Amino acid sequence: MISVEELDEKYIINTYGRQKERNLFLVRGEGVYVWDEQGRRYLDFVGGLAVNLLGHCYPAVVDAVCKQVAELSHVSNLYYTRPQAELARILVENSAADQVFFANSGAEANEAAFKLARKYHHPGRYKIITAGKSFHGRTLATVTATGQDKYQRGFAPLPEGFLYAQFNNLASFEKLVDGETAAIMIEPVQGEGGVYVAEGDFIRGLRELCDRTGVLLIFDEVQCGMGRTGRLWAYEHWGVQPDIFTVAKGLGGGLPIGVMLARSEVAGAFAPGDHASTFGGNPVVCRAALAVLQTILEKPFLDEVVQRSALFMNGLQRLAKSSAGEIKEIRGLGMMAALELREPQAVRAQRECQEKGLLVNAIGEHTLRFLPPLVSSEAELEQALKILEAVLGGLEEGQ
Numbered sequence: 084m085i086s087v088e089e090l091d092e093k094y095i096i097n098t099y100g101r102q103k104e105r106n107l108f109l110v111r112g113e114g115v116y117v118w119d120e121q122g123r124r125y126l127d128f129v130g131g132l133a134v135n136l137l138g139h140c141y142p143a144v145v146d147a148v149c150k151q152v153a154e155l156s157h158v159s160n161l162y163y164t165r166p167q168a169e170l171a172r173i174l175v176e177n178s179a180a181d182q183v184f185f186a187n188s189g190a191e192a193n194e195a196a197f198k199l200a201r202k203y204h205h206p207g208r209y210k211i212i213t214a215g216k217s218f219h220g221r222t223l224a225t226v227t228a229t230g231q232d233k234y235q236r237g238f239a240p241l242p243e244g245f246l247y248a249q250f251n252n253l254a255s256f257e258k259l260v261d262g263e264t265a266a267i268m269i270e271p272v273q274g275e276g277g278v279y280v281a282e283g284d285f286i287r288g289l290r291e292l293c294d295r296t297g298v299l300l301i302f303d304e305v306q307c308g309m310g311r312t313g314r315l316w317a318y319e320h321w322g323v324q325p326d327i328f329t330v331a332k333g334l335g336g337g338l339p340i341g342v343m344l345a346r347s348e349v350a351g352a353f354a355p356g357d358h359a360s361t362f363g364g365n366p367v368v369c370r371a372a373l374a375v376l377q378t379i380l381e382k383p384f385l386d387e388v389v390q391r392s393a394l395f396m397n398g399l400q401r402l403a404k405s406s407a408g409e410i411k412e413i414r415g416l417g418m419m420a421a422l423e424l425r426e427p428q429a430v431r432a433q434r435e436c437q438e439k440g441l442l443v444n445a446i447g448e449h450t451l452r453f454l455p456p457l458v459s460s461e462a463e464l465e466q467a468l469k470i471l472e473a474v475l476g477g478l479e480e481g482q
């Protein structure tokens with residue numbers, strides 16, 4: 084029988100750079116573990132790139148999806164459904180927003196945010212300022228908003244009106260704001276760019292700048308939201324509220340979802356016909372998301388995430404201290420962490436972790452990113468640290 088690797092190579096457009104020899108073929112997941120087709124088990128700290136907040140096949144999510152798919156799996160947004168309405172309510176009751184728009188991915192949620200910001204200011208203001216090293220998606224507008232050249236190469240001409248300032252540098256944003264600026268968008272914790280956490284003065288300064296100039300402040304919480312940092316929304320760490328924010332990834336418990344949330348005054352700029360999505364707010368996905376949110380919001384779930392993530396971050400700091408200088412920096416917040424190596428060894432370290440049963444993600448040649456499920460136990464976090472210690476020790480010897 085033709086192998087999955089051969090089918091992939093022949094029939095799937097090569098955008099993910101999968102390597103036949105080294106790639107995993109995963110067949111099952113449970114809790115923080117996934118299994119390959121040979122029955123090998125891996126501790127999954129890639130977590131679907133911040134999707135598997137509750138690990139794999141979380142029973143309450145499985146139950147919600149099975150029930151809903153058998154009851155009503157899809158209807159058009161011409162009609163009402165209860166899971167959609169209930170999810171909107173729970174999101175609003177637990178955030179700075181008053182109303183939501185449902186989409187299917189992070190990029191789509193961000194597209195909705197750009198359209199809403201422009202519509203709110205229409206006619207007149209249209210510019211959107213984002214940060215260097217940011218990541219906002221792969222559609223033409225979101226890849227343009229993404230402040231990294233490598234994602235934009237080959238796609239010119241890009242949509243107009245996007246400008247880039249520097250993350251954690253308030254003056255660089257101030258310099259770019261003018262009478263045509265509609266919005267500033269940042270990730271409170273940059274994910275794909277290498278896990279960079281916003282400084283308090285910076286993010287509070289952005290809020291003041293926006294208040295002073297009438298610019299909308301948008302937070303992209305697609306990766307750092309949903310309890311990932313130990314608070315439901317990352318912006319809660321700084322006591323700063325956005326006008327619009329976007330979430331996706333982990334909210335659907337493994338099913339695709341994206342949501343754009345806004346204050347009512349801003350949300351009111353959209354009228355019927357201004358925006359839409361065929362699958363946005365699908366009842367099965369919304370029912371899954373309700374199960375995820377109910378789990379995360381139940382006390383003491385997030386308190387425990389804070390405790391266990393401190394254990395993991397302390398463990399990483401310990402590794403950095405005991406290494407012979409190979410580790411340049413540890414960054415992160417909650418269950419979102421990065422380890423930056425001095426030498427370009429991240430891809431090798433990722434491979435060696437995998438060989439020892441731990442999945443981590445190399446960002447470029449120098450950085451390892453960790454996105455453990457929020458349900459990771461102390462023992463599982465310790466196990467990952469042990470594997471990392473062995474791998475990083477081996478890198479030192481191998482140099």
Ligand SMILES: Cc1ncc(COP(=O)(O)O)c(C=O)c1O
Nearest residue numbers: 188189190218219220274305306
């Ligand atoms: C902060 C952020 N925004 C947007 C996106 C795009 O999300 P999606 O891949 O669901 O379109 C990502 C994906 O990694 C992200 O990390």
